[in-house]
Amino acid sequence: xxxxxxxxxxxxxxxxxxxxxxxxxxxxxxxxxxxxxxxxxxxxxxxxxxxxxxxxxxxxxxxxxxxxxxxxxxxxxxxxxxxxxxxxxxxxxxxxxxxxxxxxxxxxxxxxxxxxxxxxxxxxxxxxxxxxxxxxxxxxxxxxxxxxxxxxxxxxxxxxxxxxxxxxxxxxxxxxxxxxxxxxxxxxxxxxxxxxxxxxxxxxxxxxxxxxxxxxxxxxxxxxxxxxxxxxxxxxxxxxxxxxxxxxxxxxxxxxxxxxxxxxxxxxxxxxxxxxxxxxxxxxxxxxxxxxxxxxxxxxxxxxxxxxxxxxxxxx
Amino acid sequence: xxxxxxxxxxxxxxxxxxxxxxxxxxxxxxxxxxxxxxxxxxxxxxxxxxxxxxxxxxxxxxxxxxxxxxxxxxxxxxxxxxxxxxxxxxxxxxxxxxxxxxxxxxxxxxxxxxxxxxxxxxxxxxxxxxxxxxxxxxxxxxxxxxxxxxxxxxxxxxxxxxxxxxxxxxxxxxxxxxxxxxxxxxxxxxxxxxxxxxxxxxxxxxxxxxxxxxxxxxxxxxxxxxxxxxxxxxxxxxxxxxxxxxxxxxxxxxxxxxxxxxxxxxxxxxxxxxxxxxxxxxxxxxxxxxxxxxxxxxxxxxxxxxxxxxxxxxxxxxxxxxxxxxxxxxxxxxxxxxxxxxxxxxxxxxxxxxxxxxxx
Numbered sequence: 001x002x003x004x005x006x007x008x009x010x011x012x013x014x015x016x017x018x019x020x021x022x023x024x025x026x027x028x029x030x031x032x033x034x035x036x037x038x039x040x041x042x043x044x045x046x047x048x049x050x051x052x053x054x055x056x057x058x059x060x061x062x063x064x065x066x067x068x069x070x071x072x073x074x075x076x077x078x079x080x081x082x083x084x085x086x087x088x089x090x091x092x093x094x095x096x097x098x099x100x101x102x103x104x105x106x107x108x109x110x111x112x113x114x115x116x117x118x119x120x121x122x123x124x125x126x127x128x129x130x131x132x133x134x135x136x137x138x139x140x141x142x143x144x145x146x147x148x149x150x151x152x153x154x155x156x157x158x159x160x161x162x163x164x165x166x167x168x169x170x171x172x173x174x175x176x177x178x179x180x181x182x183x184x185x186x187x188x189x190x191x192x193x194x195x196x197x198x199x200x201x202x203x204x205x206x207x208x209x210x211x212x213x214x215x216x217x218x219x220x221x222x223x224x225x226x227x228x229x230x231x232x233x234x235x236x237x238x239x240x241x242x243x244x245x246x247x248x249x250x251x252x253x254x255x256x257x258x259x260x261x262x263x264x265x266x267x268x269x270x271x272x273x274x275x276x277x278x279x280x281x282x283x284x285x286x287x288x289x290x291x292x293x294x295x296x297x298x299x300x301x302x303x304x305x306x307x308x309x310x311x312x313x314x315x316x
Numbered sequence: 317x318x319x320x321x322x323x324x325x326x327x328x329x330x331x332x333x334x335x336x337x338x339x340x341x342x343x344x345x346x347x348x349x350x351x352x353x354x355x356x357x358x359x360x361x362x363x364x365x366x367x368x369x370x371x372x373x374x375x376x377x378x379x380x381x382x383x384x385x386x387x388x389x390x391x392x393x394x395x396x397x398x399x400x401x402x403x404x405x406x407x408x409x410x411x412x413x414x415x416x417x418x419x420x421x422x423x424x425x426x427x428x429x430x431x432x433x434x435x436x437x438x439x440x441x442x443x444x445x446x447x448x449x450x451x452x453x454x455x456x457x458x459x460x461x462x463x464x465x466x467x468x469x470x471x472x473x474x475x476x477x478x479x480x481x482x483x484x485x486x487x488x489x490x491x492x493x494x495x496x497x498x499x500x501x502x503x504x505x506x507x508x509x510x511x512x513x514x515x516x517x518x519x520x521x522x523x524x525x526x527x528x529x530x531x532x533x534x535x536x537x538x539x540x541x542x543x544x545x546x547x548x549x550x551x552x553x554x555x556x557x558x559x560x561x562x563x564x565x566x567x568x569x570x571x572x573x574x575x576x577x578x579x580x581x582x583x584x585x586x587x588x589x590x591x592x593x594x595x596x597x598x599x600x601x602x603x604x605x606x607x608x609x610x611x612x613x614x615x616x617x618x619x620x621x622x623x624x625x626x627x628x629x630x631x632x633x634x635x636x637x638x639x640x641x642x643x644x645x646x647x648x649x650x651x652x653x654x655x656x657x658x659x660x661x662x663x664x665x666x667x668x669x670x671x672x673x674x675x676x
Contacts, residue, residue, distance in 0.1 A: 031416050031426055056486055110410045122487050125498045132477065133484045139429040140460030142436045149407040156415055159429055166426050174477040175428070175468065177486075180457035182436040185443045191450075193457045195465075197476060227476075229461050231454050234486065247410060255410065257401035 031165045035061040036080045036106075039091035040070055047099050049121040051091055053236045057192075058162070059134035059170035061089075070094075073102070073250040080106040087161050088249075098264045101240065103157050104249045110153055111250050114188075114240040115261065122235040129194030129232035131177040136164040138175060138195075144183040150245055150256040154188070155181075177234060186260050188240040193231040200228050424467045430460035552639075 037055050039047065043066075055063040062083055069075065070092060080088050090102040099119070104111040120127075139162060145155040162179055164171050180191045245256040418427045439452045468475045485492075 105414050109414045110407075123491060125495050128495050128499070130485050130487045130492055133486045136428060138460055138464040139427075140457050141429060141431045142456065143432045144435050144437065146431055149404045149411070150402065153407050153411050156411060159418070159427060160414075160416070163427060163429065172483055173474050174481070175464070175473075175475050176477055178457045178461050178464075180453050180460070182453050182456055184437045184440055184449065189449075189453060191453050191457065193454065193461075195461050229458065229465060231458050231461065233454075245407065247406060253403075253406075254401055255403045255406045 030167065033060055033087055033160050033163075033165045034083070034085040035087040035089055035161050036064060036076075036083055036085040037061045037089045038064040038067050038076075038079075040093055041066050041068065042096055043091060043093040043099075044096060046119055046121065047091055047093055049123060050099075050116075050119050050236055050238065053122045054089070056133060057137075058164065059172075060164055060168040076104075077106055077249050087157075089161060095265075100243075102250070103161055105157070105160070106249050108249060110157070110255065111246045111248065111252070112154055112157055113243045113246075115243055115264070116238050116240055117187075118237070118239045120235055120237045124235060127233050127235040129177075129192075129196070129234040131194045131234055132172045132174065134164070134168075134170045135172040135174055135176050136166070136168075137162070137192075138178045139163050140178055140180045142182045145181070150242070151183070153245060153256075154242060178231065186241070186258075188242070189237075190240065191237050192234045194234050196230050196232050197227040198230050200226055423471060424464070425471055425473045428464060430463050432456050432459060 035058055037051065037058070039051055043051070051063075055061055062085060064079070064083070067076065067079075067090070073090070076088050076090060080086070086106050088102070088104045088106055090104070092100040092102065094100065099116040101114045101116050102111060103114070139159060141155055141158075145151045158181060176195050178193045178195060180189075180193065182189045182191075241261055242256075242258050243261050244254055244258070246252045247255050416427065418429055436452050436456045439455070440449050443449060465475055
């Protein structure tokens with residue numbers, strides 16, 4: 001009983017994620033997050049690689065087997081409870097082409113659904129950076145994230161899921177990568193960079209003053225170091241378009257809907273319809289032409305040059 | 317039943333008028349998010365407006381039941397609703413529920429988030445331009461990294477990875493090998509193509525230079541030969557006209573001719589004989605040189621060949637070494653006469669009469 005009681009109380013403490021600055025005790029409630037990472041069936045190799053990359057980057061995450069259903073997503077809540085996770089990242093692949101990513105706070109938090117595009121995984125050779133597996137990243141948000149309430153919610157979710165909590169079991173101590181979230185064209189662009197420290201090169205006499213000034217400034221802020229940071233991209237990189245924000249975990253009323261989002265199905269069907277439209281238009285024109293000629297008495301083109309020996313004239 | 321407040325969960329919820337805790341099955345059927353995105357659009361029942369949530373529940377029920385009667389109104393209303401699903405208060409309420417502290421009162425190391433001061437999109441003139449766009453993202457990340465580094469150093473949190481710290485990296489060593497090889501390949505390909513281009517250009521340039529040089533050499537050769545022929549002509553003409561008068565002129569010319577002939581001696585091997593005959597005018601000699609030159613012409617390279625016939629048709633017919641003025645230092649007052657006489661043959665004095673010959 002005691003063991004059960006202990007486990008229950010521990011789990012209740014773990015799931016909570018609000019910090020309370022207890023003035024008297026000076027205790028900050030620890031930020032404990034765990035993410036359940038899984039996909040639906042029908043994911044392609046690209047989606048799978050992306051999933052594996054993200055799972056590797058999140059030491060506080062737990063990768064699980066494929067989830068069977070696409071409609072009964074509320075079952076994910078129970079799954080997360082089972083694994084003691086308070087976040088869920090679900091990859092839903094439709095038609096083997098489109099990837100949708102659901103981020104959710106499991107017990108009763110909001111759910112955001114994104115459409116993912118332009119996926120590049122870490123395997124691609126034009127990314128040259130590398131970082132420790134499980135190091136805590138620096139999250140860099142665009143200023144636009146603080147302007148709209150729906151973007152604030154999205155930012156908070158990113159912080160909980162992509163930000164590795166302090167003291168996570170498999171996390172590494174040093175900080176060597178940055179995750180950048182930017183907003184452009186109504187979409188969220190996600191990039192990963194390695195923080196590489198380069199020696200500040202002492203140039204010629206003319207430049208030495210600048211570098212000396214810089215060195216003084218940096219040493220003031222950083223203590224004794226004289227290096228500058230540079231960014232090298234690691235990957236993966238992808239673009240997310242928010243579609244809906246729901247109030248509950250995989251359910252509930254819709255709080256935000258993106259008007260500018262056009263589903264890829266829609267795009268494809270429009271394309272096909274326009275092509276069909278062209279053909280139909282041409283066929284109609286042809287029919288109209290034939291009708292016009294018959295109305296004018298010019299039934300067939302060959303009839304124009306008919307001589308007196310034509311059968312139709314002789315045997316009218 | 318839908319609007320009931322359920323407060324049986326463990327988490328603290330400060331003010332939730334309306335909490336949707338576990339799977340809400342009745343709601344799920346209405347909001348069928350299964351097949352395509354268009355379902356979301358076409359779903360009337362779950363739409364919110366910018367109002368309180370309790371009111372909205374009642375509205376939804378109304379919409380569901382009275383569809384036929386208030387058709388037009390509903391269509392208009394749903395159109396209006398569909399345009400503005402942005403429940404800001406709801407969003408903020410939800411946010412407050414699960415937010416963690418990222419203000420400056422919490423130590424940076426707990427959250428490690430940096431919000432940029434400026435909008436990144438502002439520095440991207442066109443989304444299609446990949447280079448500029450990626451650069452803007454990188455700059456945002458760079459700024460954030462700098463700020464983070466400063467703050468973390470102040471908080472005495474380890475930031476830089478020391479070079480002797482070995483741990484598993486995110487991308488495997490095999491991948492990094494491939495990356496390195498690709499970079500090397502690219503670099504060598506670039507260098508090779510640059511080299512090839514340089515060689516091609518040099519070749520073109522070199523060809524030009526070669527052609528120019530050849531032309532110049534040919535021109536010079538032509539010039540020299542022209543000069544020689546001119547001088548030869550002048551010599552022959554000038555020699556038969558006035559021996560004394562032209563002697564000095566010829567002296568001068570001889571020097572020039574000799575020089576010219578000396579220059580082309582290397583180029584034209586066939587001129588050797590002429591050189592030795594023509595260049596041996598004794599006007600040119602001066603004491604000690606005489607001996608040397610004689611010996612040269614006899615024994616030196618291109619000198620008189622020892623076993624060569626010396627009286628054959630060509631050599632005896634070759635009258636270039638003879639000139640009348642040398643044979644007979646005769647003042648010839650009548651240029652026409654001497655010009656008429658065959659070149660080179662010494663103009664003989666008319667034979668004396670018998671009496672003179674025998675008597676005198």
